[in-house]
Amino acid sequence: MRRLTYTALLLLATASLAIGQEARDKNILAALRHGWNFELRAGLSMGGTAPIPMLQEIRSVEKYNPKLNVHVEGQATKWFDPHWGLVMGLRMEQKGMVTDARVKNYHTSLLLGDGAEASGNWTGYVESNYAASSIVLPVSAAYKINDYGKVQAGLYAGYRFDGSFTGHVTDGHFRMGSPIGERVDFPADKQATYDFSDELSRFEAGMQVGGSWRAYRHFLVYGELRASFTPIFPGSFTTLTTKLYPIYVSTGFSYLF
Incomplete structure (x- = not known):
């Protein structure tokens, strides 16, 4: 029983x-x-945070590591006619990079050997390590070229819930306070660090443009350019006098329900 x-x-x-x-x-x-379509996307992004325009203080970029930046996104598209539609999504994404550069009279703040923080101008080698994890709400207009391809462009707003901006300097000299201040030398076997993670902005807004191609009945490949209107540090942060903007190219696969 x-x-x-x-x-x-x-x-x-x-x-x-x-x-x-x-x-x-x-x-x-x-x-x-x-008239609704639903997609689940997953892919990788490559890019970095860059000053616009490029600063004269940056003399050369010695090395660039784009990191492995993963994103996952769900999209819903409302088609109003055979060609035009509105795309709304929810995306979880990572952004990051490591760059090594040679700079001259670059204004920054450093943690010196005694643990004290000092602002001034650095000339020499600098390594920067940036990482951010965000939740993003994109909205785009879509145009269907045919049954296989479409393009879309629009805006996005994001909230960063985790992130860091750290690095170190070496093989150069530091002028305390100003370009003519007291000089502190850092040979190749000595370095000073910096950490601006707590100063990163929580919010980001920008534009995105891209397209997708249906390779199979339910599977698509896509590519997208995403550029931020807002710098990674708020206007109140003056330690770095330059504004750094995230610019990334993304590609991946999509499943069409």
Whole structure:
């Protein structure tokens, strides 16, 4: 009797799941009939934070590491006619880079050997390490070229919930306070560090433009350029006199429901 009860409960649970799946499938089909498409995207981004325009203080970029920046996004598209639609999404993304450069009279703040922080101008080698994790809300207008390809462009707003901006300097000299201040030399075997992680801005807004191509019935490949209107540090942060803007190119695969 107990075995029959367990079997009956199992059959009921299986039937409930089947009915639930059938209801979900009907809901998706109903949405498609009313002009909606749903996509799940996953991919990688490559880029960095850059001053616009490039500063004269940056004499050369010695090395660049784009890191492995992953993003996952869900999109819903409402098509108003055979060609035009509105795309709304929710994206979790990582941004980051490591750069090594040679600079001259670059204004910054350093943690010296005694633990004291000093502002001034640095000439020499500098390494910067940037990382950020954000949740992003993109909204774009889409144009369907044909049954296989579409392009889209729009705006996005993001909130950074984690991030860091750190680095070190070496093989150069530091002028305390100003370009003519007291000089402190740092040979190649000596370095000073900096950490501006707590100063990073929480909010970001920018534009994005890209396109996708349907490779199979449900699978698409896509590419997108994303450029921020807002720098990674707020206007109240004056330790770095330059404004750094995130600019990234993203590519990946998408599943079309």
